[in-house]
Structures are given as C-alpha cells and as structure tokens.
Amino acid sequence: MTIKRRELLAGTAAAGVLLGSPTILRAQNAPIRIGEINSYSTQAAFLGPYRNGWNLALDEANASGGIDGRRLETLFRDDAGKPEDAVRHAGELVAAEKVDLLAGGYLSNIGLAIAGYAKQNKKLYVASEPLTDAIVWSQGNRYTFRLRPSTYMQAAMLVEEAAKLPITRWATIAPNYEYGQSAVKWFKELLAKKKPGVQFVAEQFPALGRIDAGATVQAIAAANPEGIFNVTFGADLANLVRQGNTRGLFERRAVASVLTGEPEYLDPLADEAPEGWIVTGYPWDKVETANHVKFRNAYRAKFNDYPRLGSVVGYDTVNAIVTMLRKGRSTDTEKMVDAMEGLKFQSAFGDVEFRKVDHQATLGAFVGKTKLVNGKGTMVDWRYADGKDYLPSDAEVAAMRPKDS
Amino acid sequence: MSALVVQFLNGLASASALFLVACGLSIIFGVSRIVNFAHGSFYMLGAYLAWTLTRGLGWVGYGPLGFWGGILIAALIVGLIGVLIELVLLRRIYQAPELFQLLATFGVVLVVQDLAMAIWGAQDLLGPRAPGLRGAFDVMGQRFPEYEMLLILIGPIVLGLLWLLFNRTRWGTLVRAATADREMVAALGVDQRKLFTSVFFVGTFLAALGGGLQLPREPVQLHMDMAIIADAFVVVVVGGMGSVGGAYLAALLIAQLQAFMLLVPDFEIAGLTISIARMTLIPSFLVMAVVLILRPYGLLGKAPSHARTQASVEPVVRATPPILAKLGFASVAAMILLPLIADEYGLMVATEILIFVLMAASLHFMMGPGGMASFGHAAYFGLGAYGAALAAKHFNAPMEAGLVAGPVLAALGGILFGWFCVRLSGVYLAMLTLAFAQIVWSIAFQWVAVTGGDNGVLGVWPSIGKTGFFYLSLAFAVIGVLLLRRAIYSPFGYALRGARDSALRADAIGIDVKRVQWAAFAIAASFAGSAGALFAYFKGSVFPTYAAIPKSVDALMMVLLGGVQTISGPLVGAIVYMGLHEQLVRVTELWRLVLGIAIIALVLAFPQGIAGFAAKRFAKEDGA
Amino acid sequence: MSVLSVRGLRKSFGGVEAVAGVDFDVTAGEMLALIGPNGAGKTTCFNMLMGQLTPDSGTVSFDGADITGLPPRAIWRRGVGRTFQITATFASMTVAENVKTALMSHRGDLGRFFARATALHKDDAIALLDQVGMADQRDRACGVLAYGDLKRVELAVALANSPRLLLMDEPTAGMAPQERVALMELTRQLARARDIAVLFTEHDMDVVFGQADRVIVLNRGKLIAQGTPPEVRAHKAVRDVYLGAGTTSGGH
Known part of the structure; x- marks a missing residue:
C-alpha cells in the first residue's frame, strides 16, 4: 500500500529514471545479489582469506553459468565489530540494495543480531562463521542457517580425545565472553558425562585480547592440573604460549585446545608453536581428498597463497548458497529457506548437509596433534571429524529451539 | 607462598609495561593539557616499527645490538612522527575550546589504524624474543622468565631517568613549571611552542618504547592501540595528571590488583556465583573511581594552580535568530514529509x-x-x-x-x-x-x-x-x-x-x-x-x-564536531558525523582513513565546531 | 543595633594564626572599612564571614542569628551580598542577565525547568542597573566589559537580594583613582538610602578616609585599632604599622 503510493509519487516527481527498472525484466536477467556483512576492519586476519575463498567460489559459480543464467554478485559491508552497525547494514542491503539474501558474520553477537533481523524481516541469512550455539538452538529461527561447526561441536570433538587420556585433573583457560564460556561449559559437561570422576581444579577467564599471560599461567600452575583445556586464540594464545613455555606450564601436562590447529592461529606462532597439543584445526597441506585438492589448487592459482580455514568457510558458504539456488530455482525467501532445509552440498571437506532440525551444517573439523616441523607448527595424527557425529540428538535439539522457529 | 611471590613479580612486570606507556601520556597532558587519544596509536606504531627493524626486514644474525637498537630507533622514529603531528595539526588548535584537540587526535587514531593495516597487513606478527633472555630464573622453585625480570627493572630505571631529566636539566625545570602553571611560564618569556613540541616528542617516544618492549611478550597486532589507551588514561588519572611518580604508583597498584585477583576463588552470595577472577577489566576502573572520589586530583596530583576558570570565555547565549528558527522549523517540516519521498x-x-x-x-x-x-x-x-x-x-x-x-x-x-x-x-x-x-x-x-x-x-x-x-x-x-x-x-x-x-x-x-x-x-x-x-x-x-567506549566517543565526536558553544552544534555534529560514517562505509573499505582525514580537515577548518563557525559568521553579519 | 556581629573569630593555617581572635560590629547604614597591611588576615576574615572558610573558633552573627560555618549560598539567602577582589561574574551572560540570575535566585525561580527566563524580572534588573549606572550597557556581554564597569555590575548583582549587609573585598582594586572614589561614593549613597551595612577592605587610603564612617585595623590577625577615620589616622599603633612598613596607601 505505502509502496504503491511512494512509487506513484516518485513517478510524478519527475524522477523518471528511477522507474527504469521494471521488476519483471530485472527478475530474469539481473544478477542475484548476496549481502555479506562481516567485521572486516576489526577481524582482518581471519576475514581476508575468508573473502578470497568467497570470491573464488563466486567466480567459479559465475563461470559455470551462474544461476539459470543469472550472475551471482556480492555486496560486502564492514560492521566494525558492532552488532548495531551490522543491523544497519542488513537494513541498508535489503532496503536500498535489494539483496536477495544475507550472509556473513564472524562474531557471535553480530551473527545473533543479523539472525534477529532476518527473522523480523523474513529474509534468509546464511551465517558463515559465528560459533555460538544460540544462533541455531536457543535463538534459532526459520530464516537463519549456520555453516561452521559450532562451539558445542568443537568441544565435543576434543572431549572425545580428552576422555581417552589417563588423567582426571583439568584446568580451563578461555576468553571471557560467550564463546569462551560455552566452550568451557560444554567441555566440562560432556567430559564429565563421558568420564565420570574428572575434576576441574582451576578456571581462568582472561578478557578477550587483554590476557595478563604471566599471571594467568601462574594461577593455573598453582592448581597443578594434569590437563589444560584452552579456548584462547590469536594474540591471547601467543602470549599464553610464550609465558607458558618459559614457565614450563605445559611440561608433563596434556593440553586440549580449540581452533589452535587452524593456520590462522598456528602460523603466527612460527617456531614457538606448541607441540603435542590436541587441537581442532585444518592441516591445509595434508588433506588430499578430491574436493579439497581441487579447492586448494584453485585457491593457490588465484591468490598465490595457501588457504586458511577462513578461506574454506568463505568458499563453502558460497557453495552452499549456489547449490541452494540451483535446487530451489527461486529467490523468493520462503522458497530459498525450504531449499536450505536439508540441503546437501559438496564442500571442500566433502559431503555436508544443512540439517532440517536445527539449520546447522554438518561441516566438520580436523582433530589431531600439533607438532613443529621445519620451524613451523603443523598438525599430525589428524583425522576428519564429521560434524554430524558431534551433535546432540534430534529430540534434544528440538527441545532447545524456540517453538516458533 | 612461592605462588604469591611469583604473582607479585608478575604484577611488577605488568606494572612496568603499563607505566612506560602511561608516563608519556601524563607528561604530554601535564604540559599541554591535551587529552591525547592517539597515544595508543604511537604505542602500536612503536611495536610495529620495532618488529620491522628487528625481524621484518629479514636480516640475519641479530645480536643484542640489533634487537635493542631496533627498538630504540623505532621509538625515535615514532617520536619524530609525533613531532610532525604536533607541528602540522595540534599547534594550530591549542587555542580551541578545551577537549577540542581530542577530536583531532581521534582523527589521527583512525588514520593510523588503516595505515598500519595497509603497511603491515592484518595478520598478528610475532616479534623476536630478547637475545640472551629466553630462559627463566628459579624463584622459590618456580620458573620466572628472564625478560619479565628485566621489565621489572626497566620501569624504575625509566622513572629514575625521567626524574633526572626533570630535576637536573633546564628543560625539565621548564616542563615542571609549565605543568604547575602554564600562564606563568608563558609570562616568563619561554618559547612555549618549542617546549610543547619537545614534550610531545618525549611523550610519543616513551609510548613507542613501551610498544617496542612488548615485542618479546605479545604479538604485534592492530588492536594494540585501543587495548592500551583506556588503561593508560586510567593510570595517568589515578596517579595524578602530569605526575610521573604517580603514574608508576598507579600502574603498580592496578597491575598488582589484576595479578592477585586471578587467585581469588569463586564464591556464592544469595545463590549468585561471584567470580572475582573473571572481572579482570573492572579493577582498573574501580580503582580510578575510588581514587577520584577520595583524592580528586589523583594519588600524587595537585590541583591546577589556575583552575582554568576563564581560559576560554563561552559566548553569550542569545535568542535564536529568526532565520535559524525558520530553518529549524523548515527542517522539521521536511522530516515530517520525508516518508513521502524517501524509500525504506x-x-x-x-x-x-x-x-x-x-x-x-x-x-x-x-x-x-x-x-x-x-x-x-x-x-x-x-x-x-x-x-x-x-x-x-x-x-x-x-x-x-x-x-x-x-x-x-x-x-x-x-x-x-x-x-x-x-x-x-x-x-x-x-x-x-x-x-x-x-x-x-x-x-x-x-x-x-x-x-x-x-x-x-x-x-x-x-x-x-x-x-x-x-x-x-x-x-x-x-x-x-x-x-x-x-x-x-x-x-x-x-x-x-x-x-x-x-x-x-x-x-x-x-x-x-x-x-x-x-x-x-x-x-x-x-x-x-x-x-x-x-x-x-x-x-x-x-x-x-x-x-x-566507542559509543561514548561517537557522542563526544558529534558534540565537538558540531561545536560545544551553540545549541544547534550537536544536531549538526550528529548529522555530519553519522552521515559521513554511514556513507563512507558503503563506498570504501578504507573508511577509517577517509573519516579520520575528514575529521582532521574539519578540525583545522572549524576550530569552533561547524555550527560554532556558522554562528560566528552570523554574528559578524549581524554586526553584533 | 548591629547587623553583623563578630566575636572571637580565629583561623590558623598549619600553625600560623591568620586571624587571631577578632571582635567587631557593623550597624545598619554604616560604611565600615577593614584595613591592614598585606597578610594582616583581611581576606581570611572576609572568607569566614561569607562562608568560604570555616573558623576554628568564634561566632559570626547576622541580625542576631548565628551564621558561623554556613555555606555561602545560605548566608546569601539570609540577606548578605558580596563582591570579590577579582570580579566574578557570568561571562556567558549579558549584564542584565547577570542581575536577572541573581534576582531569579532570590525569588526562588531557579528550580523552574520550563519557564522562559527572558521575561522574568526584566524591569527590576534594569532598575538595579540604573542605580549603578549600567542600564545602557545591559545587553552587552559581561566578558567584554571594562573592569570598572564589571565592578558596577557586581554591585548591582550584590544588591539583587535586597541585602541588609554588603561585603566588599577590595572593591576598587584594579580601578583608576577617580573611578574608585566614584564607585564607593555610589556605594555609600545606596547604603544610606537602603539602610544597608557595608563592610569593605581597601588599600586606597583616600577611599578609606573619604568614604568610611568607621575604620577597623587588622595586623597579624589581631584588631589593633578602631574608630572614626580621624581617630584611626591618629592612632599610634596604626601609624607604627603603616609608617613602619613604609607605606601609607596602595599597599601594592
């Protein structure tokens, strides 16, 4: 109603140019637009490779004919790490740029903010990276899907390995925000279930990006644990490793560490990368499955650089969207959502499915041990942990999701 | 017991690191009264440049000379960058209303963020460890890193050197005099401009030195500036602005609190689990609140002798000129009609x-x-x-x-x-x-x-x-x-x-x-x-x-940009700042660089704020 | 009947007695000058009368009521006006607005958030300014006035609460000699007409002996003499203090 009036006014207001886009014509030839929102200025280390991976998949899709002859195009927006900015971009992308769907998100709260927007405005949102469980469970909604293995899944993968160790006294170190808190919560809960009798003797929650590593190491050492569960990453991790190594914190202790095997976090540690940690990650140079080799070669050819995990996430987000569009053959939001539910697609890591029950993808991660080779950290004794094996039962999941999702 | 001793040493090491950054800020504030937001940027630049000089250029066989020399040279270079900024930017706006310089230094922060990303890339850079100091001492059966021990010493050494500089040189005497009473120094015929520039050099040099000395401790990365600036301000204020000794005392107090709180076990009050150990970001601000309430000028600070009562005379608030009232009325009318023409x-x-x-x-x-x-x-x-x-x-x-x-x-x-x-x-x-x-x-x-x-x-x-x-x-x-x-x-x-x-x-x-x-x-x-x-x-x-903090900064920028002295200032400021921000993010990835430059340009063009400038023009045309 | 009555007033700073037991009275309509060499304790004394400092001991009574230790604003509310050695006015307001603010405060308007101040007490403000000869400058900003004019504005502000007592700390400091006499002449007329007690400190002896009805002399925190100008002029202790210090007027 209001739209009609507005168009009428626009027409009479001598803004004739604005009318030059008849919607029918546009639907046939105009590109399909994806609005992508991410913390490019504040999380640049992760998101550079991510965007490369994204563009690689986008070019591949367009080179192979696009979607029924329509090109796929992306509008990138920088949320500067602020959820409120992300919501503004979402509004701008949908209202002004008329994007067909939204994607992206690195920080959990930004993912949740966009998911909230998607639900309110009935737009499809494919969350690529945010790890929070809430986005598909307690705050899950019909319009939101998430690709990357969640905090729960990462913790479950490490618990499987940690439970095999002959130790019972654990300490945890995690950044003090939702991701760190839930990783610790799940690790404790799942490990206790798997191995009754384990004790958690110390917990440290340094502020994200602000770890006082010496003091934190000392506080952990004072509790004398047999094993350490680490969730810190980036600069915090580097500080922790340096102080921990010099002070002997990791000697004769097992360490299980989330994400540390990802090149994003392992490579900056260079020759000081820890050895023997059980980690989730991505040994990019060693995975030789057909899908991955094809991806890796294409990536190296295009960017003259090796892929990081972010590259895979970007690449697979586009792959999922492309597969969905080709399956549903429509850019109508409800039809796209229907196509996303239960969507199976080929990821760089193999078969992946977006589960109908909670919209979580079954993309997995690699679990293995860190080792120094030629002055660089890498993963050894690794295996691919398929995401579908590290999720709670459908009944449990359904109970967690809101009724109206 | 040994755990407590080592934790105390940890606190000492962190205190040194904090002090090195804060003392430069304190000196600059003491003399020029500039709230220098860009201090964190100089700290970050010091770390990046030191990384380049000690590892990034790919030289082989760095000895101790290469390592320490690299950190010093990096700090000197950054000090010169500070001088440059003082000369071309700050010097022009010392006469502007109080806090206006904050706006300019915020512009510098934005520019440096994007430049650093362009030059050094987004990935964290792990610096070299100090040659010969990779190992650890044995302290009561616990290992304590040698480099941390060195840091513990560097803090008091720098404090001592600064004391000598301030108490045994003519320059230092002038700086102390200017800190106590700026007008008096000006009246004595001292070239204030030179004094300010040299103080700015020393302050930025110290910030960069603090950054460089972090190399063996933490990777260099793009969040260093923002991570340190709030803490540095807290230390400066708790210690007393302009007091170097106070800064050390404050750094010590805060760092020790932060170290020992990690050892406090969780407890429950009325079913609510309280975890002191998790609240690492709170104590510095809590300390500041308590200190300011008990000692309004910080631990060792003194009340400024001339509390700047009339330093900048605020203009008379007059009735709104009819034309401005009409303009306001017209804008509201236009806003009411906006939904008819604007899209979603x-x-x-x-x-x-x-x-x-x-x-x-x-x-x-x-x-x-x-x-x-x-x-x-x-x-x-x-x-x-x-x-x-x-x-x-x-x-x-x-x-x-x-x-x-x-x-x-x-x-x-x-x-x-x-x-x-x-x-x-x-x-x-x-x-x-x-x-x-x-x-x-x-x-x-x-x-x-x-x-x-x-x-x-x-x-x-x-x-x-x-x-x-x-x-x-x-x-x-x-x-x-x-x-x-x-x-x-x-x-x-x-x-x-x-x-x-x-x-x-x-x-x-x-x-x-x-x-x-x-x-x-x-x-x-x-x-x-x-x-x-x-x-x-x-x-x-x-x-x-x-x-x-960024939201507080946004609000502050809007008010300052528009002009504190006019009622329409904040309105103009909000529209310009938000509008710029909003549109720049859409068109360029280097939006921080462009926004920063825009802010600096606006600061130089309108030292009274945009609306303040317009009001002045108005007044002139009025013949008032 | 004395308007202001001071008994046994004492104040020391770090062991030094700035004011060491002072007694005096001021009666309505009287111009009382408080004089003494630099450091005699005049300003300390003044600040205790006005509530800026709390005395160590002694009492200050105004109209028979004890006002010792009350904050300045409370003392003002009882009917005491004051001017400062270095003028203190509101620089961001016009001359008239300065007076109006004092009038609004006196009449209890300042808690009003939504009333328009422009229309309030306009005529009264102009009338006050008229009395000090500043009415034609009412729309000028206080920040741009000449010093002598500022002193007059302060006087008008001090009169806004129809005070029974006026405290003037160095009212003519920084003014040209002929301006000084004119200002104090004006003050005297106003005091007479309104039956106001005036206590002022002053360095200019011409002003003191020309305008004061009575003079009290302070030295090293103690009252050493009081009386009419001729009496004080002839007083030996006063002559010793002033002649001994080598100054007869204008201590700076």
Missing part, C-alpha cells in the same frame, strides 16, 4: 540520525551549558537500551512501557553516578564518567543471567511499522531537543550556566552549584536513556557495545 533505506538512515541527534543533544546539555564533559555518555544510552530490552524480555512490557523504563533506568544511573561526578571538574570529572561507564558495561557484559552477556538481549522489536517508528523517533528527537533547549533558556539553565562560568559567584548568589550540576547530569542521562531505548527497538536487540 532513507527512512532507516534518518531514524538512526534522529536517535543520535537526541543522544548528542543530551550530551551537549551537560557539556555545553553544564560545563561537564563526559567520556562515558554511552553508559546512559546503554542503560536506556537495557531498561527497555529487559522490561520487554523479563516482564513482557509493551514498547510504550519500554520507552519509559529505559529513560527511568538511565536517570537512576545518572542520579547515582552524577552525585560522585559533580564533585570533580574538568578532565577528572570526564574520567570518572568513563569509569562509571565501564562499570555499567562490565555489568552488561558479565551478568549473563540477566543481560545475556555479550550475546545481548534479542527480539526487542517495535510494535509499529518502519514509517511509524520513524515518526516516533522524530517526535522523540524534536520534543527532546526542544525540551533541552527550553531548559537552557529557563531559570534553571541560567543557574547551570552560572555555575559553569563562575562557581564562586554562583555560590555567592545562593546557587547550590553541585545540586544544579547534579540535576543537569541526571537530565542529560535520562534523555540519553530515551535515545538508547529508541535505539533498542530500532535495532531489535541490545548488546554491551551500546554502553562501550
């Missing part, structure tokens, strides 16, 4: 700007007529947003109730915090507002059971459509601004301005200065709260970022 996106942008107009107007009310600058106005914006969101989440309150609950909560916050704040003045008052804002932020961030922590409160959507919400925001902004304007022209407004102009005179004609300021504080808080409540419904969710 246009309305969205306009709604957001309107909300920030209200926020900026509320800050201006306490900053301009009230003379109380706030570095923590986001606290009340955030309280307003949480008031609305929590009412909706926990009590299923409708939007109408939420829009009341928000400002009420913010006003309560304003009444509580304001009571303490109005006992101080100037930068000290501003820093106390920052401390309280950080405490609000921490509660929002850490009281997960109620606030949802950093995942926020979701699903707070308005009960009306987008056009309706635009009109609601318009009504709030117009009525809010008119009410605040009315208050400025009311008897209360005169009392408030009187208290700002001369507390002595105000007191002598029966005005209770503190009470008037307290009331103004609470009023400003409640209007910021209504902006926050609107924002909550506008975004559909509330996060701790609403109460975080």
Whole structure:
C-alpha cells in the first residue's frame, strides 16, 4: 500500500529514471545479489582469506553459468565489530540494495543480531562463521542457517580425545565472553558425562585480547592440573604460549585446545608453536581428498597463497548458497529457506548437509596433534571429524529451539 | 607462598609495561593539557616499527645490538612522527575550546589504524624474543622468565631517568613549571611552542618504547592501540595528571590488583556465583573511581594552580535568530514529509540520525551549558537500551512501557553516578564518567543471567511499522531537543550556566552549584536513556557495545564536531558525523582513513565546531 | 543595633594564626572599612564571614542569628551580598542577565525547568542597573566589559537580594583613582538610602578616609585599632604599622 503510493509519487516527481527498472525484466536477467556483512576492519586476519575463498567460489559459480543464467554478485559491508552497525547494514542491503539474501558474520553477537533481523524481516541469512550455539538452538529461527561447526561441536570433538587420556585433573583457560564460556561449559559437561570422576581444579577467564599471560599461567600452575583445556586464540594464545613455555606450564601436562590447529592461529606462532597439543584445526597441506585438492589448487592459482580455514568457510558458504539456488530455482525467501532445509552440498571437506532440525551444517573439523616441523607448527595424527557425529540428538535439539522457529 | 611471590613479580612486570606507556601520556597532558587519544596509536606504531627493524626486514644474525637498537630507533622514529603531528595539526588548535584537540587526535587514531593495516597487513606478527633472555630464573622453585625480570627493572630505571631529566636539566625545570602553571611560564618569556613540541616528542617516544618492549611478550597486532589507551588514561588519572611518580604508583597498584585477583576463588552470595577472577577489566576502573572520589586530583596530583576558570570565555547565549528558527522549523517540516519521498533505506538512515541527534543533544546539555564533559555518555544510552530490552524480555512490557523504563533506568544511573561526578571538574570529572561507564558495561557484559552477556538481549522489536517508528523517533528527537533547549533558556539553565562560568559567584548568589550540576547530569542521562531505548527497538536487540567506549566517543565526536558553544552544534555534529560514517562505509573499505582525514580537515577548518563557525559568521553579519 | 556581629573569630593555617581572635560590629547604614597591611588576615576574615572558610573558633552573627560555618549560598539567602577582589561574574551572560540570575535566585525561580527566563524580572534588573549606572550597557556581554564597569555590575548583582549587609573585598582594586572614589561614593549613597551595612577592605587610603564612617585595623590577625577615620589616622599603633612598613596607601 505505502509502496504503491511512494512509487506513484516518485513517478510524478519527475524522477523518471528511477522507474527504469521494471521488476519483471530485472527478475530474469539481473544478477542475484548476496549481502555479506562481516567485521572486516576489526577481524582482518581471519576475514581476508575468508573473502578470497568467497570470491573464488563466486567466480567459479559465475563461470559455470551462474544461476539459470543469472550472475551471482556480492555486496560486502564492514560492521566494525558492532552488532548495531551490522543491523544497519542488513537494513541498508535489503532496503536500498535489494539483496536477495544475507550472509556473513564472524562474531557471535553480530551473527545473533543479523539472525534477529532476518527473522523480523523474513529474509534468509546464511551465517558463515559465528560459533555460538544460540544462533541455531536457543535463538534459532526459520530464516537463519549456520555453516561452521559450532562451539558445542568443537568441544565435543576434543572431549572425545580428552576422555581417552589417563588423567582426571583439568584446568580451563578461555576468553571471557560467550564463546569462551560455552566452550568451557560444554567441555566440562560432556567430559564429565563421558568420564565420570574428572575434576576441574582451576578456571581462568582472561578478557578477550587483554590476557595478563604471566599471571594467568601462574594461577593455573598453582592448581597443578594434569590437563589444560584452552579456548584462547590469536594474540591471547601467543602470549599464553610464550609465558607458558618459559614457565614450563605445559611440561608433563596434556593440553586440549580449540581452533589452535587452524593456520590462522598456528602460523603466527612460527617456531614457538606448541607441540603435542590436541587441537581442532585444518592441516591445509595434508588433506588430499578430491574436493579439497581441487579447492586448494584453485585457491593457490588465484591468490598465490595457501588457504586458511577462513578461506574454506568463505568458499563453502558460497557453495552452499549456489547449490541452494540451483535446487530451489527461486529467490523468493520462503522458497530459498525450504531449499536450505536439508540441503546437501559438496564442500571442500566433502559431503555436508544443512540439517532440517536445527539449520546447522554438518561441516566438520580436523582433530589431531600439533607438532613443529621445519620451524613451523603443523598438525599430525589428524583425522576428519564429521560434524554430524558431534551433535546432540534430534529430540534434544528440538527441545532447545524456540517453538516458533 | 612461592605462588604469591611469583604473582607479585608478575604484577611488577605488568606494572612496568603499563607505566612506560602511561608516563608519556601524563607528561604530554601535564604540559599541554591535551587529552591525547592517539597515544595508543604511537604505542602500536612503536611495536610495529620495532618488529620491522628487528625481524621484518629479514636480516640475519641479530645480536643484542640489533634487537635493542631496533627498538630504540623505532621509538625515535615514532617520536619524530609525533613531532610532525604536533607541528602540522595540534599547534594550530591549542587555542580551541578545551577537549577540542581530542577530536583531532581521534582523527589521527583512525588514520593510523588503516595505515598500519595497509603497511603491515592484518595478520598478528610475532616479534623476536630478547637475545640472551629466553630462559627463566628459579624463584622459590618456580620458573620466572628472564625478560619479565628485566621489565621489572626497566620501569624504575625509566622513572629514575625521567626524574633526572626533570630535576637536573633546564628543560625539565621548564616542563615542571609549565605543568604547575602554564600562564606563568608563558609570562616568563619561554618559547612555549618549542617546549610543547619537545614534550610531545618525549611523550610519543616513551609510548613507542613501551610498544617496542612488548615485542618479546605479545604479538604485534592492530588492536594494540585501543587495548592500551583506556588503561593508560586510567593510570595517568589515578596517579595524578602530569605526575610521573604517580603514574608508576598507579600502574603498580592496578597491575598488582589484576595479578592477585586471578587467585581469588569463586564464591556464592544469595545463590549468585561471584567470580572475582573473571572481572579482570573492572579493577582498573574501580580503582580510578575510588581514587577520584577520595583524592580528586589523583594519588600524587595537585590541583591546577589556575583552575582554568576563564581560559576560554563561552559566548553569550542569545535568542535564536529568526532565520535559524525558520530553518529549524523548515527542517522539521521536511522530516515530517520525508516518508513521502524517501524509500525504506532513507527512512532507516534518518531514524538512526534522529536517535543520535537526541543522544548528542543530551550530551551537549551537560557539556555545553553544564560545563561537564563526559567520556562515558554511552553508559546512559546503554542503560536506556537495557531498561527497555529487559522490561520487554523479563516482564513482557509493551514498547510504550519500554520507552519509559529505559529513560527511568538511565536517570537512576545518572542520579547515582552524577552525585560522585559533580564533585570533580574538568578532565577528572570526564574520567570518572568513563569509569562509571565501564562499570555499567562490565555489568552488561558479565551478568549473563540477566543481560545475556555479550550475546545481548534479542527480539526487542517495535510494535509499529518502519514509517511509524520513524515518526516516533522524530517526535522523540524534536520534543527532546526542544525540551533541552527550553531548559537552557529557563531559570534553571541560567543557574547551570552560572555555575559553569563562575562557581564562586554562583555560590555567592545562593546557587547550590553541585545540586544544579547534579540535576543537569541526571537530565542529560535520562534523555540519553530515551535515545538508547529508541535505539533498542530500532535495532531489535541490545548488546554491551551500546554502553562501550566507542559509543561514548561517537557522542563526544558529534558534540565537538558540531561545536560545544551553540545549541544547534550537536544536531549538526550528529548529522555530519553519522552521515559521513554511514556513507563512507558503503563506498570504501578504507573508511577509517577517509573519516579520520575528514575529521582532521574539519578540525583545522572549524576550530569552533561547524555550527560554532556558522554562528560566528552570523554574528559578524549581524554586526553584533 | 548591629547587623553583623563578630566575636572571637580565629583561623590558623598549619600553625600560623591568620586571624587571631577578632571582635567587631557593623550597624545598619554604616560604611565600615577593614584595613591592614598585606597578610594582616583581611581576606581570611572576609572568607569566614561569607562562608568560604570555616573558623576554628568564634561566632559570626547576622541580625542576631548565628551564621558561623554556613555555606555561602545560605548566608546569601539570609540577606548578605558580596563582591570579590577579582570580579566574578557570568561571562556567558549579558549584564542584565547577570542581575536577572541573581534576582531569579532570590525569588526562588531557579528550580523552574520550563519557564522562559527572558521575561522574568526584566524591569527590576534594569532598575538595579540604573542605580549603578549600567542600564545602557545591559545587553552587552559581561566578558567584554571594562573592569570598572564589571565592578558596577557586581554591585548591582550584590544588591539583587535586597541585602541588609554588603561585603566588599577590595572593591576598587584594579580601578583608576577617580573611578574608585566614584564607585564607593555610589556605594555609600545606596547604603544610606537602603539602610544597608557595608563592610569593605581597601588599600586606597583616600577611599578609606573619604568614604568610611568607621575604620577597623587588622595586623597579624589581631584588631589593633578602631574608630572614626580621624581617630584611626591618629592612632599610634596604626601609624607604627603603616609608617613602619613604609607605606601609607596602595599597599601594592
């Protein structure tokens, strides 16, 4: 109603140019637009490779004919790490740029903010990276899907390995925000279930990006644990490793560490990368499955650089969207959502499915041990942990999701 | 026992690191009274350059000379960059109203962030470890890193060198004199410009040195500037601005608190688990709040001899010129008609700007007529947003109730915090507002059971459509601004301005200065709260970022950019700042660089703020 | 009947007695000058009368009521006006607005958030300014006035609460000699006409002996003499203090 009036006014207001886009014509030839929102200025280390991976998949899709002859195009927006900015971009992308769907998100709260927007405005949102469980469970909604293995899944993968160790006294170190808190919560809960009798003797929650590593190491050492569960990453991790190594914190202790095997976090540690940690990650140079080799070669050819995990996430987000569009053959939001539910697609890591029950993808991660080779950290004794094996039962999941999702 | 000793040593090492950054800031503030936001950027640049000189260039076989030489040369280079910035930027605006230089240094922060990313890339860079100091000492059976031991020594050594510099050289004597009484030094015929430049060099050199010395401890990365700046300010204020010894004492106090709190086990009060060890970000601000309440000028600071009572004479507030009133009327009329011509996106942008107009107007009310600058106005914006969101989440309150609950909560916050704040003045008052804002932020961030922590409160959507919400925001902004304007022209407004102009005179004609300021504080808080409540419904969710430092900075920038001295200033500032930000992000990835340059250009072009400049032109044309 | 009555007033700073037991009275309509060499304790004494400092001991009574230790604003509310050695006015207001603010404070308007101040007490403000000869400058900003004019504005502000007592700390400091006499002449007329007691400190002996009805002399915190100008002029202790210090007027 209001739209009609507005168009009428626009027409009479001598803004004739604005009318030059008849919607029918546009639907046939105009590109399909994806609005992508991410913390490019504040999380640049992760998101550079991510965007490369994204563009690689986008070019591949367009080179192979696009979607029924329509090109796929992306509008990138920088949320500067602020959820409120992300919501503004979402509004701008949908209202002004008329994007067909939204994607992206690195920080959990930004993912949740966009998911909230998607639900309110009935737009499809494919969350690529945010790890929070809430986005598909307690705050899950019909319009939101998430690709990357969640905090729960990462913790479950490490618990499987940690439970095999002959130790019972654990300490945890995690950044003090939702991701760190839930990783610790799940690790404790799942490990206790798997191995009754384990004790958690110390917990440290340094502020994200602000770890006082010496003091934190000392506080952990004072509790004398047999094993350490680490969730810190980036600069915090580097500080922790340096102080921990010099002070002997990791000697004769097992360490299980989330994400540390990802090149994003392992490579900056260079020759000081820890050895023997059980980690989730991505040994990019060693995975030789057909899908991955094809991806890796294409990536190296295009960017003259090796892929990081972010590259895979970007690449697979586009792959999922492309597969969905080709399956549903429509850019109508409800039809796209229907196509996303239960969507199976080929990821760089193999078969992946977006589960109908909670919209979580079954993309997995690699679990293995860190080792120094030629002055660089890498993963050894690794295996691919398929995401579908590290999720709670459908009944449990359904109970967690809101009724109206 | 040994654990406690080692933890004490850890605290000493961290104190040294903190002190090195803070002392430069303190010296610069002491002499030039510039609140230098870019200090963190110099710290970061020092670390990056030191990385380049010790590892990045790929030289082989660095000895100790290469390592220490690299850090020193990097600090010298950054010191020269500081001189350059002082010469071309700050020197031109020393005469501008207080805090205006803050705006300029904020522009520098933005520029440096993008330049650093362009030069050194996004990936964290791990620096080399100090040659010969990779190992550890044995301290009562525990290992303690050699480099940390060195840091423990460097702090007092630098402190001692600075003492010698200040007490045994003519330059130092001048700096001390200028810190105590700037006008006096000027009267003695000392070339202030040279003194300021040299002080700026020493300050930035020390910041960069602090950054370089972090190389063996933490990787160099793009968040270093923001991570350190708030802490550095806290140390400077707690120690007493301009007092180097105070800075060391403050650094020691805060670092030891932070080290030992990690050892405090969790406990329960009334079923609520309290984890002191997790609250690592709070103690520095708590210490600052307590110190400022007990000792208004910091541990070793002295009250400035000439409390800048009349340093910048505020212009007379006159009745609105008819043409400006017409212009205001026309803009409101245009806004009412906006939904007829603008699309959904246009309305969205306009709604957001309107909300920030209200926020900026509320800050201006306490900053301009009230003379109380706030570095923590986001606290009340955030309280307003949480008031609305929590009412909706926990009590299923409708939007109408939420829009009341928000400002009420913010006003309560304003009444509580304001009571303490109005006992101080100037930068000290501003820093106390920052401390309280950080405490609000921490509660929002850490009281997960109620606030949802950093995942926020979701699903707070308005009960009306987008056009309706635009009109609601318009009504709030117009009525809010008119009410605040009315208050400025009311008897209360005169009392408030009187208290700002001369507390002595105000007191002598029966005005209770503190009470008037307290009331103004609470009023400003409640209007910021209504902006926050609107924002909550506008975004559909509330996060701790609403109460975080960047929001406070945004509000401050709007007011300063527009001009503190005119009532239309915050409105113009909000529109220009938000508009620039919004459009730049759409068109360029280097938006911080462009925004930073734009801010610097605006600062140089309009040292009275944009509206202040226009008002001056007006006055001239009026022949007044 | 004395308007102001001071008994046994004492104040010391770090062991030094700035004011060491002072007694005096001021009666309505009287011009009382408080004089003494630099450091005699005049300003300390003044600040205790006005509430800026709390005495260590002693009492200050105004109109028979004890006002010792009350804050300045409370003392003002009882009917005491004051001017400062270095003028303190509101620089961001016009001359008329300065007076109006004092009038609004006196009449209890300052708690009003939404009333328009422009219309309030306009005529009264102009009338006060008229009395000090500043009515034609009423719309000028206080920040740009000449010093002598500022002193007159302060006087008008001090009169806004129809005071029974006026405290003037160095009212003519920084003014040209002929201006000084004119200002104090004006003050005297106003005091007479309104039956106001005036206590002022002064360095200019021409002003003191020309305008004061009575003079009290302070030295090293103690009252050493009081009486009419001729009496004080002839007083030996006063002559010792002043001649001994080598100054007869204008201590700076």
